[in-house]
Amino acid sequence: MTSADVWTNEAIISDAFSSAPDVELGSAQSGWKLCRWRHFVGSYALPALPSPTFVVHIAGKPQVKTWDRDGWSETSSIPGDATILPPHQPSRWLVDGELDVVTLSFAPRLVEHAGRPDRFNRLRFAFSDPLGTALTRQVLSELYAPASDERDSYVGALVDALTAHVLRGASGQGAPVIPSSVSSAYRLHTVMNQIREHPEDDHGLERLAATAGLTTSHFCRVFRKATGVTPHQFVMKTKLDRASHLLTNSELSLAQIADSLGFKNQSHFTRAFRQFSQETPSDFRRRGREAS
Known part of the structure; x- marks a missing residue:
């Protein structure tokens, strides 16, 4: 790791977990980085991240809480839920058993171009985003398939679609279907x-x-x-x-x-x-x- 990328989202999360991501994929040109994290933890503190991050709860125990002002959140995240971590805001987490999540971080320029930077100004915890979750699961299934140029192009297109979906406005209200x-x-x-x-x-x-x-x-x-x-x-x-x-x-x-x-x-x-x-x-x- 060079001094230039010490303070990336992924480096900070790796330091908090004392381990590297299970899967890591990035595109400097597109401005996103996707990682899967599998780790057994109890409670832990995550320092402020420099870039906004979309998190999908993939598997593991159905009880993940975050610190909410003066206590652990009343709501728990379960597999299938999504969370948005805003930049420059520390967070605390309580995990019962295995943590299994995918993070997708965005370059600041993507958020600026999206025209709604206020969407990432606060923590949005454990909301329903069926499309975002489905795209994330499809990306993972492809990443564990045999490598090929065709697979890499397909995965890149899927993550680009996921990035566009989140920047456009993934929310707890759900999209019309x-x-x-x-x-x-x-x-x-x-x-x-x-x-x-x-x-x-x-x-x-x-x-x-x-x-x-x-x-x-x-x-x-x-x-x-x-x-x-x-x-x-x-x-x-x-x-x-x-x-x-x-x-x-x-x-x-x-x-x-x-x-x-x-x-x-x-x-x-x-x-x-x-x-x-x-x-x-x-x-x-x-x-x-x-x-x-």
């Missing part, structure tokens, strides 16, 4: 975002399937294939993520937290939380306060 069976990934993210926004609601299977426009059996198959968990497990995990946030950042009693999240009673909440985190809500709250 033509209604068809192929749009089920977009529909799933709509359901998942609905659960995250209101985990206390009664998210029955029939209701979720109707929102996705699928039969219950097809919805269950598609949901599990996309997320690695059943719809019920995702709803429960979202409730308990919110409970963890409330236990750490509020003075609500266990009964109040259980009621606010739609549990039958405090005993039901305690049993579910212990199964989720291997400790009771009281022990979790006490350990968090001792750590503080």
Whole structure:
């Protein structure tokens, strides 16, 4: 590594992980660099990066959090989610198990030419971007295929398309899609975002399937294939993520937290939380306060 590239995004991330990316691909002419990172971590701090970065959560454990003002974020990133890291802003991360993400960083000139630099002024964490995720996964599948000139040209075109998509405005709102069976990934993210926004609601299977426009059996198959968990497990995990946030950042009693999240009673909440985190809500709250 030369002194000229010591402070690239990738060099800073490599230093934070104490390891190189699993896959690395760049185009100086096009102004982007794509890397895959696979690493086992707990919590870590990432110094400010010089360039904006688009991150796709590829695989690994479905629980990655970021530091949000005065505590770990209520929302978790799961495989299929996207995040935008703005330049010049340090960040902190909490990862349960293996971290498996792809980063795509952009030269400042690309952001300037896009005409909307404000899009990258703040952290946008764990939002739905089905097209960005699909393009990223296709790039990875090609990178692990046998090398050839044709493959390299195809990969370059895919990353150029991904870069244009992100610069044009990947957002949590999702892009319009033509209604068809192929749009089920977009529909799933709509359901998942609905659960995250209101985990206390009664998210029955029939209701979720109707929102996705699928039969219950097809919805269950598609949901599990996309997320690695059943719809019920995702709803429960979202409730308990919110409970963890409330236990750490509020003075609500266990009964109040259980009621606010739609549990039958405090005993039901305690049993579910212990199964989720291997400790009771009281022990979790006490350990968090001792750590503080």
